[in-house]
Amino acid sequence: MPDLATVSLSPALQQRLRSPLVIGSVTVPSRVLQSPLSGVTDRAFRQLVRRYAPSSMLYTEMVQATGVCQAQQLEKIMDIDPSEQPISVQLFDCRPDFMAAAARKAVAEGARTIDINMGCPVNKITKKGGGSSLLRQPEVAAAIVRTVAEAVPVPVTVKTRIGWDDDHINAVEFARQMEAAGAQMLTLHGRTRSQGYHGPARWEWIARVKAALSIPVIANGDIVSVAAAARCLEQTGADGVMCSRGTLGYPFLVGEIDQFLKTGCVPPAPTSRDRLGCAREHLGLLWQYKGQKGIHQARKHMAWYVKGFEGAAPLRQQLCQIDTVEAGYALLDGAIANLVSPAALAR
Ligand SMILES: Cc1cc2nc3c(=O)[nH]c(=O)nc-3n(C[C@H](O)[C@H](O)[C@H](O)COP(=O)(O)O)c2cc1C
Known part of the structure; x- marks a missing residue:
């Protein structure tokens, strides 16, 4: 960092x-x-x-x-x-x-x-x-x-x-x-x-x-x-x-x-919770604007959002296969619930 x-x-x-x-x-x-x-x-x-x-x-x-x-x-x-x-x-x-x-x-x-x-x-x-x-x-x-x-x-x-x-x-x-x-x-x-x-x-x-x-x-x-x-x-x-x-x-x-x-000040970095919440919202917007096509397009975005998270590999793999908005929400909600601490990720 x-x-x-x-x-x-x-x-x-x-x-x-x-x-x-x-x-x-x-x-x-x-x-x-x-x-x-x-x-x-x-x-x-x-x-x-x-x-x-x-x-x-x-x-x-x-x-x-x-x-x-x-x-x-x-x-x-x-x-x-x-x-x-x-x-x-x-x-x-x-x-x-x-x-x-x-x-x-x-x-x-x-x-x-x-x-x-x-x-x-x-x-x-x-x-x-x-x-x-x-x-x-x-x-x-x-x-x-x-x-x-x-x-x-x-x-x-x-x-x-x-x-x-x-x-x-x-x-x-x-x-x-x-x-x-x-x-x-x-x-x-x-x-x-x-x-x-x-x-x-x-x-x-x-x-x-x-x-x-x-x-x-x-x-x-x-x-x-x-x-x-x-x-x-x-x-x-x-x-x-x-x-x-x-x-x-x-x-x-x-x-x-x-x-x-x-x-002149560097704003605080978003927490892991902020980032996963943003991913959830992004998924919802793609679904709202593009329907099923949006879900397929969301896969790559979801993988980018979880990059750098502890234990991200299996989550990324699952997010890359979602077919419904509900499946994406469930994965992201699970990841949010599992966050040990909402600390900011290093960039
Ligand atoms: C996935 C992707 C899509 C891109 N699409 C465009 C585009 O539509 N128009 C454009 O001018 N540049 C496009 N670029 C190039 C970027 O705007 C930018 O010039 C390039 O990635 C260099 O910046 P970076 O090193 O910060 O990524 C694209 C780059 C990537 C990775």
């Missing part, structure tokens, strides 16, 4: 980070963002993150622009509740006209900003010219940003990586091109496409991009705790941080970092 007493920021940085995040015409009172996570950041998950982080920017799962235009994926952005604001819809594709049409629909559904995915490493997407393959086609990427920015009245932002691979790290030049094309904020995941999600995020590239741009730069990659966020902000000078895998089974993280940036 990090020594929380040592988590601190230099006074000048602290002062800057207490001011709101300004993304073009949109002002967000928090500099900690919940990243888009495919298969995770649906309405149920966002509702939990929002409770602990009342003013942070949330993101939908990435949505394919063509899918939105042809309506198959419209449902993924049609379930935005007003309580989720501010929320951004993230789109991926490589055709500027489809992206613009999808962005208009997303704004009609309540998107406060439109984020363009230029970081997804998945073959299925990069082969079709979307996600991180745009790093290799900066002209197409710029055309997307320009066309979408002209099509919608809300800010357009970009989320990308530092480069395709170690021989092609082009983050600074690419980021400058996106800014020139009209991007109002850039989130940089400090890994190359070929790294996938492995190895440490290279925050030094985030510092270089921050130094080169006038628009806000958000640091992403390995922001797994308040201590990591503080270290990253000190090292990069970034305008904020975006949390990703650190929030899996832990929707408290964005709020914890936000509270630290606003007050």
Whole structure:
């Protein structure tokens, strides 16, 4: 567990980070963002993150622009509740006209900003010219940003990586091109496409991009705790941080970092009882919003929630097989009843 007493920021940085995040015409009172996570950041998950982080920017799962235009994926952005604001819809594709049409629909559904995915490493997407393959086609990427920015009245932002691979790290030049094309904020995941999600995020590239741009730069990659966020902000000078895998089974993280940036104090960690209670609520929300499909999707979330608990392995195994909401509740209620002490788990 990090020594929380040592988590601190230099006074000048602290002062800057207490001011709101300004993304073009949109002002967000928090500099900690919940990243888009495919298969995770649906309405149920966002509702939990929002409770602990009342003013942070949330993101939908990435949505394919063509899918939105042809309506198959419209449902993924049609379930935005007003309580989720501010929320951004993230789109991926490589055709500027489809992206613009999808962005208009997303704004009609309540998107406060439109984020363009230029970081997804998945073959299925990069082969079709979307996600991180745009790093290799900066002209197409710029055309997307320009066309979408002209099509919608809300800010357009970009989320990308530092480069395709170690021989092609082009983050600074690419980021400058996106800014020139009209991007109002850039989130940089400090890994190359070929790294996938492995190895440490290279925050030094985030510092270089921050130094080169006038628009806000958000640091992403390995922001797994308040201590990591503080270290990253000190090292990069970034305008904020975006949390990703650190929030899996832990929707408290964005709020914890936000509270630290606003007050300078690290909030107490949720107890085991809090975490299991949150898992129970998450399961209930997935059931309420998605029915049986939600129960199957809940299995992975439940496994994440119980990670690190004493005797978690058999519980995890059972949670990974639940078929009904009642079965999940019974397992979680049993685990809560068996807690010897409600002490906070180390992170
Ligand atoms: C399960 C999963 C789903 C993801 N889905 C998206 C997505 O839809 N859009 C996106 O821009 N990035 C997506 N990412 C990447 C994350 O947003 C983030 O950039 C990456 O995980 C690095 O941060 P981390 O090291 O803190 O996890 C996903 C990552 C994971 C693990």
